[in-house]
Structures are given as C-alpha cells and as structure tokens.
Amino acid sequence: MYDKLKENEELWELFTRKEEYSATLRDAYERFPYYLSGHRNIFEPRVSKFLLENGLKPQYPEEKKFAVCLTHDIDAIYPPHPIVESFRALSRGKLAEAMKTPFSRVNRKWNPCWNLREILALEEKYNAKSSFYFLALTSGEADFNYNIKDLESELGIISDSGWEVGLHGGHESYNSFEDLQEKKRRLEEVLGRTVIGYRNHYLRFKVPDTWELLSKAGFKYDTTLGYSDCAGFRNGMCHPFRPFNLNEGHQIDIMEIPLVIMDRSLFRDYMRLDVKKAWECAKHLINTVEKYNGVITILWHNNTCIEGENLKYYEKVLEYCAAKDAWITSGEEIYSWWTNKIEPGI
Template identity: 35%
Template structure:
C-alpha cells in the first residue's frame, strides 16, 4: 500500500491543485445540475482473457488472502465467462449507477501476436453494445504499434467503431505521448476529440492543474484536442488497492486519507478529477476501494461522468 503514497509526497500536498485554485471562478463555469465539481471516470480494458501465468498469479493472491471461492473461480476463468472476473462491465455499470455515476471503457484494438494482445475486439460486439445502450462510453486505448502512425490508428479506430456501430471520440494515452506534439496532430486528424493523458509535472504543471485544457504548441495550427489531465490516480494505485491487506486497518486508512485529500483539494477549487481504474483491477480489494471512492464522492455535490460528457461540456464554453 505504501506505493500509493509515493504518488503523493507529504500526504498529497504535491497533488494539491495550486495552479488551478487561484484561477477558479465559479461564475465562469457552471457544472450541469448545479454541481460544484466533477469526477471523470476512466476504465482502460487491457485484460479480458487472463493468460495461464495470470490465472495462477491471481489464484495464488486470492488463496493467500483466504478467498477460496474467488481462487477457484480464477482457475475456471479461461473456460467460462461466468467465472471470469475480468468480464465485469455489467457489474461496474450497476455499481456506478448505484452512486449516480457513469464512466467510459477504453478498449485496445490489437492484432494477434502484438505485444499486449489479450482479446479480439470483434468478439466483444455484445459487450460494447450493452455498454453503449446503457449510456456509458466506449473509447480507444492507445497501443505502441499505432503510436505516431496516422494510417494505423485510423484503421484501428474504424475497426472499433465498426464493432460498436457508433463514433469513438475518446483516447486514453498510456505512453505519456502528450510530450510529443506530433501525436496531438495525429489524434486530431484521426477524429478524436479528447485524450486522457498523464501530464508531465515539470513541463505542463501537471500536479497543479485539475481542469481540462487544449493541447497547444506555437508551431502547430488547427489542432483541437482537449486534454483531460490524468495525474491523480492511475494503475499503480489500483494495483496497490488490489494488494491491500484488509486486515491492516492502519494500512487501509492511511491510503484512504490520501485519496480523500486529493478529492477534497479538487472539490475546493471546483475542479475536475480524472480517475483511471483499469477494469482488470476492479476485483477483490480494488473494487472495494473503488466503491469507497464513489460513495465518498456521491455525498458531495459532484458530477461523476465520462470523458465525452466532460469534453462536450467544457467545449460548450471554451471554443
């Protein structure tokens, strides 16, 4: 659990949005339904079909924590979706609906044999349809083989749209490519309207900004990509939650207090908090902590929604 705190030295003071706070003017941007701040919920979908090493790894973790039932489920997960905890889209949708939230699921479009290949997007037509018909978002998860290649990323995006039978406008950047302006142009030309990306704290004031912004470079013209800073909770946090010892009250509460401070900081300056929780981390303790975050946020006057809805709202008065 201590890995989480590495993200927030001095008990999250580093993540206090000092740059955003003085720029806050509540009269200049009203969130829908009079909400005071917003939380953007992101789930990148990297693993659906666990490999044999993953099956044994997760089985061992469950058994070690005394969860015999979940351990046996993992053993059968490669043979039946009924026992596969990574087919958890409906479960996450119902959980978020319980707290008045919606989110986005971002899928990779990889070819067999490529690094990270775990599923064929064409096999998930029913799942994608269900996500879309429930009002949740389906987006695109970046891959190294399509990075900086317009033709390749357009081809993969079109494949996802063909399976979804709808337009895809959101891109999750797992490679910190925001630092390369060339990628902004490619994403814009490919038809993406926004990207969620880790924002380099040195070059982009990443840990001091909790508002979307438009990617800008003085030498680039006509690039209209909205950036949702992904600089608060990421895969490392989810993994730490998944490894949490639920019998260690101090361990849990120290981590929870850090997360609460991040949420409270953003709330105080009416900002937007982007939370990225991979769907494969939303099992066991990871799901427990995620629900705790949703529950805490729901008690505040907060708008918990998807990247597309945040972007549409933001663009409505930043054109």
C-alpha cells in the first residue's frame, strides 16, 4: 500500500503529515492547528479513497459496512470550580442544582460528572461499547482533578463489562517517554491489567515523535490524530493505519485510529456551531465514512454527557449510527480486529 501511495506525492505528504515536520507556528498548546494547514479539504478522506481504489478491502464483524470507534476523555470527575458552577446554576434558575454543587465531592449522587455507569447504560441500549481514557496525574500537575486510585471500582466495572480503559496522557506526555511510562504504570497498577490504548490531553501531539514514544512505551494504538479546531480527516484517512516516519524512513510500530469528531470542536470552543449545524456536520462525516467503509472516531467527554442539549446530541449520534447498523465499539476491539483481519491482507 505504501508503495502505491508514495507514487502520488500530494497524497503521500498529506498521509504522512509532512507539513508538520517543519512547522514553526503552533498554537498556545504547541499543537499544529487546521487553520495553518495547506490541505484545506478536511471533510473528504482523500487518502482512504485512493487506498480503496488500489486494493484496500475493509471488512467488519457480521458484514457491517463501517465502524464507529466510540471514546470518552475523562478530564474531570469533580466540578473544578464548584462555587462558580453553583452561581451559574442559579443564573439558569436551577436552585436545587445550585445547592448541591458545592457538596458534589462528598455526595456522588449530587455530582453530574460521576456518570460513567450512566454512560455504559446508555451505550448498551444501542448495542455499543466504547473506550474511556483516564488521566493518571498527581496533585500539582496541570489540570489535576482526581486521583486515579479513587476510581478503582469504576475502572473495574468498565473493564469487566467489556468496555475499554485507556490512558489519557497529561500535558507533557506527548513529548516525554518517562512521563508516558510513569502514567501508564500508574493506571495499570490501579486497573490490574495492561493498557494498550492512548489519547493525549488537549490533543497535544508532535508528528512523528509522539508515535515513536508511544510505540517505545508499549502502547498498541493511539487515537489523538485529529484537529482541535475543526472536525474532519487530518491526514485524509478514515481507516486505521501504521504511521510512517519520514525522518527515519520507516513504518512506526503503532496503529493510529484517527480522531474525526470531538464534542468541543463542534461547539463552544472552536467551530462554534449551533446544535442544528453541528448535527448536519456530524451526519455528513458519518455518511462519508460509511461510503468509504471506514472507521469514524468520536470523542464525547464525560462532563459533556450530562443533562441538556449535549447529551441529547450524543444519544442522537448513537441512534443514527445504530440505525445504520454500524459496528460501534472500543478502540481496543478495532485494533484487534484490524490487526488480525485486515493488515495480513494488505
């Protein structure tokens, strides 16, 4: 496959993200954003289309046409600013919520972000499974919100139910082998099993260095490669792939399951779409991936899966994909399937 792709210089550069190797401009989090990219057709998976035309033949369990890699980044379990959240609830006229929020750390029933089991139940309703990526930070690190040891029972329920627990690397993990190793060890110690899946916090990523570090640290797949500031296909792919290191001239021993849709990209933080336009965007991307028999990775944070429009939107996505008879599952299961069923034939 690589040999055929290399013959098309434009697509090879898009696939390998060549423009990112020499990029000097980055955003505040050292990320390469979509607005700096020279490849503007973000909603068309041009590389996947080329590979399909040249022999790639994806297949999925029970002859399903496409797959959904369903994921959650667990950034916060507790409201980071409970007093502020309480005042916000008051401004919306929700007196009961305003009274409960300051005490959400001591009473889990009053904590809307302690909703991991509710997410499992919702996904089970649509015969879906997903991946939960947990931070394993220590007090004092940026964005520390919870001690992973305090979530041991929740991790056990997720894993024992057949869903996946993966690592959500901290701010510096994308650029530090030692940090990756330590956070992986910390999570595995609590989980009691090997962790193979990864996504970095804030989608911080450096091409190709982060892939090399993840491979060296023992991860089997990553699902960070997507833009924060725009949904779509960052390297023209809507299929899992093995990255290629242009500096070293070799394939990297890790699978990338590229991120396509993130909740915060669609709404307030970046694209600023209203619910109707966000739905049209998501539906277009889902239909496109179905057309190319691909895998669409969707990221919905647990603190977005609470009451209101965002939760309704998430269920609408589940309902739409289930109605299309997609294989809706975790990154771990997609990695295993692709490794055993697709790659040997490529």
